[in-house]
Amino acid sequence: MSYFDFTPWSEFLNDVRAAEDQLGNPTTVWYRGVNDERYQLSPSLLRRSNGVEKEQELYNKYRLLASLVHEERRSDWQYLFDMQHYRIPTRLLDWTEILGIAVFFALLGADDQDAAVYVLDPLALNSRSSKRVIPSVYEDSSFDYKKIYWHHEPMPPMSPVAIQAPAQNPRILAQRGKFTVHGFDEKPLDDLFPELVKKVTLSRRTREAAGEYLRVSGIDEFSVFPDVVGLAPFLETIVGIKP
Numbered sequence: 001m002s003y004f005d006f007t008p009w010s011e012f013l014n015d016v017r018a019a020e021d022q023l024g025n026p027t028t029v030w031y032r033g034v035n036d037e038r039y040q041l042s043p044s045l046l047r048r049s050n051g052v053e054k055e056q057e058l059y060n061k062y063r064l065l066a067s068l069v070h071e072e073r074r075s076d077w078q079y080l081f082d083m084q085h086y087r088i089p090t091r092l093l094d095w096t097e098i099l100g101i102a103v104f105f106a107l108l109g110a111d112d113q114d115a116a117v118y119v120l121d122p123l124a125l126n127s128r129s130s131k132r133v134i135p136s137v138y139e140d141s142s143f144d145y146k147k148i149y150w151h152h153e154p155m156p157p158m159s160p161v162a163i164q165a166p167a168q169n170p171r172i173l174a175q176r177g178k179f180t181v182h183g184f185d186e187k188p189l190d191d192l193f194p195e196l197v198k199k200v201t202l203s204r205r206t207r208e209a210a211g212e213y214l215r216v217s218g219i220d221e222f223s224v225f226p227d228v229v230g231l232a233p234f235l236e237t238i239v240g241i242k243p
Contacts, residue, residue, distance in 0.1 A: 005208075005209060006209045008206040009209035012210070015200045019200050026124065027123075028121070028122055029097075029121065029122075030096065030097060030122050030162070030178050031101070031102035032094065033103055033107075035106055036110070036116075037114045037116035037199065038113070040188035040190055040191065042182070042188045043089075043090060043093050044089040045089040045090050046186045052184070055149075058088065059076075059079065059083070063079050070082065073168070076146055077165070078166065080092065080145060081168060082168070082169070092180070092181055093160075093179065093181075093182070095122075095179060095180065096175050096177060096178065097178065100214060103117060103219075106202050110204075113204075114202065115207075116200060116202055117200045117202055119199075121196050122162030122178070123162070125162050125189075126162050128159050128196075129157070134163060134164050135161075136164040137163045137165070138165070143163075149181075157184060158183040158184055158185045160192070161183070162180050163178075163180070163181055165178070170226045170227060171226065171227070174223060174224060175224060
């Protein structure tokens with residue numbers, strides 16, 4: 001039988017609770033795991049030197065070819081969520097309601113560096129853009145992707161906004177996925193609003209116990225990626241294939 005030192009894991013959980021305390025213990029909390037604590041909260045489109053310049057062309061070409069990949073979507077937002085799913089640069093950042101899912105992503109691909117989990121108050125974030133709710137953008141006609149982010153109507157959006165996505169693919173459902181969409185201030189979210197998002201380090205010495213927590217909680221490659229992509233590493237794990 002293997003025995004784990006869960007002290008670092010307990011310390012990590014205490015740090016998460018402290019982060020939520022600093023946020024005022026909001027009723028709604030989102031988490032994002034990153035495998036390098038130096039990573040900041042900037043979406044892939046804004047990390048590209050010409051990303052915003054190419055945003056419309058990228059979207060239009062994807063939508064033109066998307067019929068080869070999946071059925072037609074009902075809204076522009078749904079195409080954007082698909083682009084994020086397929087790792088095409090967008091102004092979206094993925095979040096989850098489940099701390100364990102964020103820990104899974106923090107451990108995924110982590111090598112010798114410390115990882116981290118970000119803790120966000122999405123309602124407080126939206127209040128900075130005069131929004132009292134987290135909009136379900138695929139149903140909310142007043143929050144139109146192209147009008148707001150392409151044509152800047154009624155004005156250019158500057159701050160990130162927390163949004164709800166439809167469970168249009170198994171991953172969003174399995175990961176309890178949520179999103180923030182960045183505006184035109186290209187600074188990372190954690191630099192823009194440090195009072196609304198806190199970073200909790202998941203140190204290298206915590207990984208073993210964190211991995212055991214995920215195992216006993218049933219959080220693994222196939223539960224997080226319930227498709228063929230997730231099935232392959234899951235099978236390797238359960239049959240004991242060594243790297």
